[in-house]
Amino acid sequence: MAARVGWSQRALRxxxxxxxxIAEDSPVYAAVVxxxxxxxxxxxxQFPRCGRxxxxxxxxxxxxLLAYSYRIIYRIEEDKAAVxxxxxxxNNSRRERARWVESLYxxxxxxxxxxxxxxxxxxxxxxxxxxxxxxxxxxxWTDYLNFFELVAYLHESKQVAREDVKALFEYYIxxxxxxxxxxxxxxxxxxxxKYLRKLLLKI
Amino acid sequence: MSKVKQDVxxxxxxxxxxxxxxxxxxxxxxxxxxxxxxxxxxxxxTLSEEEVExxxxxxxxx
Numbered sequence: 001m002a003a004r005v006g007w008s009q010r011a012l013r014x015x016x017x018x019x020x021x022i023a024e025d026s027p028v029y030a031a032v033v034x035x036x037x038x039x040x041x042x043x044x045x046q047f048p049r050c051g052r053x054x055x056x057x058x059x060x061x062x063x064x065l066l067a068y069s070y071r072i073i074y075r076i077e078e079d080k081a082a083v084x085x086x087x088x089x090x091n092n093s094r095r096e097r098a099r100w101v102e103s104l105y106x107x108x109x110x111x112x113x114x115x116x117x118x119x120x121x122x123x124x125x126x127x128x129x130x131x132x133x134x135x136x137x138x139x140x141w142t143d144y145l146n147f148f149e150l151v152a153y154l155h156e157s158k159q160v161a162r163e164d165v166k167a168l169f170e171y172y173i174x175x176x177x178x179x180x181x182x183x184x185x186x187x188x189x190x191x192x193x194k195y196l197r198k199l200l201l202k203i
Numbered sequence: 204m205s206k207v208k209q210d211v212x213x214x215x216x217x218x219x220x221x222x223x224x225x226x227x228x229x230x231x232x233x234x235x236x237x238x239x240x241x242x243x244x245x246x247x248x249t250l251s252e253e254e255v256e257x258x259x260x261x262x263x264x265x
Binding site: 042 | 233239243244248249254256258262
């Protein structure tokens with residue numbers, strides 16, 4: 001189910017102030033930034049938990065995305081699956097982005113159900129285990145592919161650079177590409193991995 | 204200890220030993236700004252994506 005995305009009035013005023021400030025020098029760049037912010041928050045309806053936890057808070061429900069020099073901070077509200085976003089300037093974009101990518105990497109290696117699939121895929125092509133894994137379509141398998149669909153979406157929306165995806169996940173993307181049954185599954189449009197299909201062509 | 208003092212203490216413990224005064228100020232600013240945003244959303248409700256896009260359309264040329 002898609003989550004509803006709600007903006008606080010304060011968040012909207014923040015973005016208007018940001019746009020106004022940038023537009024003084026470049027209306028074109030202001031439009032680029034506003035479009036990116038809107039695109040990031042739209043992503044939340046599909047992947048409400050895709051942001052990393054905000055390090056300043058000890059709360060799993062307060063998360064953030066990055067849009068150029070701005071941190072989009074939002075809260076996941078369980079009952080409504082809604083988020084309210086607000087924006088703060090980040091003081092060291094390179095360091096923040098590095099932390100963000102690191103959190104993605106940690107998530108991949110901390111989840112035990114992903115480990116199980118990761119280990120299964122790390123075998124020679126043609127192995128019977130792969131046919132079973134794909135054929136059964138268990139939740140661990142779909143969670144695994146959804147993780148890479150998220151990575152692919154983050155890359156598509158310029159949250160994560162191609163170099164970062166390559167540095168972090170090239171080996172595991174290679175494990176996906178190694179197996180014909182896996183590639184056929186991802187290639188099936190009815191399965192819904194459209195961003196992952198594009199990513200696999202690039203890496 | 205008050206909630207504010209607890210939050211500040213936790214924040215300081217997370218920062219590296221060689222952090223600057225500016226680092227501390229920045230992270231406190233983030234905490235305060237996020238907290239105000241949350242309160243605003245809770246007290247005054249939120250706008251839908253469609254409403255937001257209409258309001259921001261002036262920055263988005265056709």
